[in-house]
Structure formats: C-alpha cells, structure tokens
Amino acid sequence: MSWIVRAVRAAWEFVVGDDPFTALGVVVALGATAAIGGAGAPAWWVMPVAAVALLGLSLRRAAR
C-alpha cells in the first residue's frame, strides 16, 4: 500500500507542486469555459483572464 501512497504523493508533487490554489483555479476556469460555451455564449476569453489572474494571485501569495 505504501508504494501507492508514495506514487500518488510523487504525482501530486510533480503536477500540483507547491501551489494547489493555482491548480484548483485552472480546473475551475476550464469548468467555467465549458459552462459558458455550453450556454451558447463566447467563452474563449475565460482562460486568458483566468491565467493572468491566477499568476497575479500566486505571485502575491509568494511575495508576502
């Protein structure tokens, strides 16, 4: 069992790293894009806005 836990931890560390809020924000932004696009409205702008906002918030947390 322990090797599974180690593998999951290593995968988490590899993908998410030390900033889980950014990873969560990306998932939320993808969901919002799908929801807005599914409702028939233009959704291309969501990801660029989310990327800039997530980088800014991540930098603000790191710089504190």
Add this chain to the structure above:
Amino acid sequence: MSGPEVGLAVSVFFACAVEAVEALTIVMAVGVTRSWRSALLGVGAAILALAVIVAALGPAITALPIDALRVIVGGLLLVFGLQWLRKAVLRYAGLKALHDEDKAFASETDAARAAARAGNGFDGYSFTIAFKGVLLEGLEVVFIVLTFGASQHNIGLAAAAAAVAVAVVVLAGVIVRAPLARVPENTMKFFVGVMLTSFGVFWGAEGAGASWPGGDAALLVIIPGAALAALGMVRWLRRAPRHQAVGEPA
C-alpha cells in the same frame, strides 16, 4: 511547418534544454569527483526507464479523443506554465535567488566527496545520483514531449526537438567540460513558462468547447499577451514594498 508546429518545436526545445542543463550539472558533479563509468551507467539506466514510460504512456495518450486530450493537456500545461512563470517572475523581481549552476555543481561535488566510497569498480553513489537526476529532469521532458506532441498530432516533431536540445546541451558540456553556468537559465525559463501557459490557455479553452477568434492565429496574440502580462508583473513586484525574499531565512 505551420505556426503552431514552430511554436511546438521551439517550446519543446527550450523546455528540454533547461532540464538537460540541470541534469548535466548533476551527472558532471558525480562523474568528475567519483566515477564517470558508474555515472554514465546511471544515465543509461534512466534513459531506459524513460523509454519504458514513453512506450507505456504514449499510445494511451494518443488514443484519447482530441477534445478530452486538449482539456487534460491544456489544463496540465497551464498549471506547469504558471509554475515556471511564477518562479521566473520572482527571480526577475529579485524576490527569489537566481538558479546558479556553478553553486549547484559545487554543492553536488561536496556531497559526492563526503559520501562513503566503495573499494573498487562500480560506484553505487554515482550511479544512483546520476540515475535520479536524469530520471527526474527527464520526466518533465517526457511530459512536455507527449503532451505537446499528442495535442498537435506530431509526437515525432516534439521528440526531435527534445533530442536536438539534449544533444546541444551535452555537446556544449563536453566542449566546455564544466557546468553550463553562462546559459541564461531564467530567461529560458521565462520564455518556456510563457509558451506553456499560452498553449495551455489555447488548448484548454478549445478542449472545453470554446472557439478562438481567428483559429490558430489567436496564438499570435496569446503568446505576446502572456509575455507582456508577466513582464508587467515583474515591474509590479519590483515597485511593491519589500517584505522578505522568498526562500531566504528569516
């Protein structure tokens, strides 16, 4: 080559070059101080392990439907890209120490000299350190090659760009016989962060069902837009009141 293919090749080349510089520093440190033969055996074993991972994951990734692939790949690239950009911006703003290959090399050689040495022949320390270094840096290369390649249906081009990057770095290391300290690593990381973020934004939105105005040409706006936004944040952080550099002791 089309615009996105050029973007793919350039992004993969620089991302892989950065990882190769870091792996080269580790291998050279144990090779110079302990055993080149064991270090190179470690490199060979790591390359073999990476080949197995590519053989196992490659077909599975390319078998996914394109929209699902682009959502997953776009999301992962965006997470990776934002992490690279964050570190590069913090370094440019003076809030995080610049990565110094000379310092990393000195630290690795000190550790290698201090480690217990086997009597003769095979050196387990050199093998293990070289193996781990190449495997960990190589995993990121594999991830970038597979995700970029699969999303563009061109794993061959991505693999070729990665191979050229590794060959250039190794050749440079052999010629100078020292860690590549003069490589502008933070600039390369900034550039790669911009490219990963841009492709992540582009593919993520497409995979989630959005249509870009102008199709693939939207990348010509997204890439400079991401670079400008990140440079603006460097400026913002430089002007912000300083508390304490990230990673520095209290």
